[in-house]
Amino acid sequence: EAGVVQSPRYKIIEKKQPVAFWCNPISGHNTLYWYLQNLGQGPELLIRYENEEAVDDSQLPKDRFSAERLKGVDSTLKIQPAELGDSAVYLCASSLEGVGIGGPYNEQFFGPGTRLTVL
Amino acid sequence: KQEVTQIPAALSVPEGENLVLNCSFTDSAIYNLQWFRQDPGKGLTSLLLIQSSQREQTSGRLNASLDKSSGRSTLYIAASQPGDSATYLCAVRDRYGQNFVFGPGTRLSVLP
Numbered sequence: 001e002a003g004v005v006q007s008p009r010y011k012i013i014e015k016k017q018p019v020a021f022w023c024n025p026i027s028g029h030n031t032l033y034w035y036l037q038n039l040g041q042g043p044e045l046l047i048r049y050e051n052e053e054a055v056d057d058s059q060l061p062k063d064r065f066s067a068e069r070l071k072g073v074d075s076t077l078k079i080q081p082a083e084l085g086d087s088a089v090y091l092c093a094s095s096l097e098g099v100g101i102g103g104p105y106n107e108q109f110f111g112p113g114t115r116l117t118v119l
Numbered sequence: 120k121q122e123v124t125q126i127p128a129a130l131s132v133p134e135g136e137n138l139v140l141n142c143s144f145t146d147s148a149i150y151n152l153q154w155f156r157q158d159p160g161k162g163l164t165s166l167l168l169i170q171s172s173q174r175e176q177t178s179g180r181l182n183a184s185l186d187k188s189s190g191r192s193t194l195y196i197a198a199s200q201p202g203d204s205a206t207y208l209c210a211v212r213d214r215y216g217q218n219f220v221f222g223p224g225t226r227l228s229v230l231p
Contacts, residue, residue: 004162033219042123042208042221043163056218091162106212108153108219110163 004111012117018080021114025094034077035091082118089113121146125222140194140225142209147187150212157206199229
């Protein structure tokens with residue numbers, strides 16, 4: 001089974017330029033997350049989708065960040081314009097939310113991330 | 120607001136030792152807790168998921184326990200190997216099953 005796919009793996013841009021990240025979750029996973037991870041810290045949630053609906057975007061800086069998950073499958077995160085402080089690793093994760101015979105299942109699986117450097 | 124801490128921030132042990140990593144959280148009303156491993160420059164790999172109704176989970180040489188009342192979880196690694204060297208993060212999911220809050224991680228080095 002293929003894992004969470006992200007592209008590009010690395011991106012270097014100059015400040016004020018736009019940048020976009022793409023994520024394809026594990027097949028069948030209904031929930032998708034975008035996280036930001038700074039060096040030496042744990043990931044911080046930017047936005048969470050349940051199917052195609054953004055159910056939590058409270059931590060997304062909406063003046064410059066936007067995201068979409070058309071058709072409830074893959075997702076794109078965009079920054080426009082990028083600032084120096086946006087340099088970080090952007091992680092995508094997915095999970096299948098629900099309750100089965102053995103109890104709830106909602107394990108998160110992460111992609112390899114996109115390392116963004118803003119010069 | 121849920122806060123998650125992990126102590127120690129870094130740990131270095133000789134190969135073969137058993138070790139314990141700690142995760143503490145401030146709000147005990149959680150949905151579940153998940154332990155991850157992160158290798159340098161890579162994404163997070165899920166190790167163990169403990170639901171709020173469970174006390175522990177085991178996978179191979181790994182054992183994770185959960186004590187909600189005290190706001191603590193531990194990850195026990197038996198017979199450590201150099202390949203276990205990585206950063207270990209815990210993430211707590213809030214009571215409504217909505218958001219995950221991550222700890223800063225413990226950077227583990229297992230020396231051959």
